[in-house]
Amino acid sequence: DEGFGYFGAARDYLAYSDEEIAAEGGRSDWQGHHDSDGDGAIDLAREHNWGASVNAAKRDLGAGGSTDYTTQAMRSFIDGRALILAAGESLTADELSTLRVHAETAVAAWENAVVATVVHYINDTIADTEAIDADPAAYVFVDHAKHWSEMKGFALGLQFNPRSKIAGADFAELHGLMGDQPVLATATPMERAAYVTSLQMARDLIGQRYGFTAAQLEGW
Known part of the structure; x- marks a missing residue:
């Protein structure tokens, strides 16, 4: 209940x-x-x-x-x-x-939805970061800050399921790739491109551990 x-x-x-x-x-x-x-x-x-x-x-x-x-x-x-x-x-x-x-089926569905939400905000953060260079007029800092914060917050939540498929070294790697703050317009284009690559690696790690398809990772 x-x-x-x-x-x-x-x-x-x-x-x-x-x-x-x-x-x-x-x-x-x-x-x-x-x-x-x-x-x-x-x-x-x-x-x-x-x-x-x-x-x-x-x-x-x-x-x-x-x-x-x-x-x-x-x-x-x-x-x-x-x-x-x-x-x-x-x-x-x-x-x-x-x-x-x-119980295990309910937890698995719930956890997968949480992890898919991490992927969703990874994708949003990638789009925001790329927009700084590709389409500055469309870039919105508030959206970027929100998307990054949602990504990081949901990802931090993964540590609270003792049976999470991302734990220990994987959890540390995931958060190392995400970093502790978004990469903004104050960074160089090269730094932004490198961060996008890191986020893509984080997304791939999630996909590997949870068995998500490439289409699902892109769609979220």
Whole structure:
């Protein structure tokens, strides 16, 4: 129950399309939230999608149909909760084994969505860095700062899953490639180009460890 709360999905999450969860299309009254019980108000605990659940939908959209993190996570929460409810006071060994599969599936979908979000902001930061030289009129410092901060913040979060596929030396390498600050217009063109290469290497490292395809890495 606590994990589901942190995931942030509305109770009828599976009734939404990815576009609707992300508020990027679909039915006009399902844009991130919906008055499902028809009481004229949005219950923020039951009828609104928050945080991680929205990121999962955005990454599914960016993957062009090759991932379904939304369904994998939500279905696992529902099936795991139903198993616990049906079992009552205690679980058999088989039930416990099945419950662990549900938990691991939910965590894997959630983690993949987080890691895909790191990739998304790597791509945004690459585009921002390249725009300084390629299209100065289109460059926006505030966007660059936001994208880099999101990239770094989500990437730092990977250390808190003890089963993360990027840990130890990989975690240190990833953050070494990202650095501690964005490379801005105050740097030389050569320094910016070198940083873009480092970010591409960071993206490749993530792809190798999580089994993402080249198309997914580019699409996010």
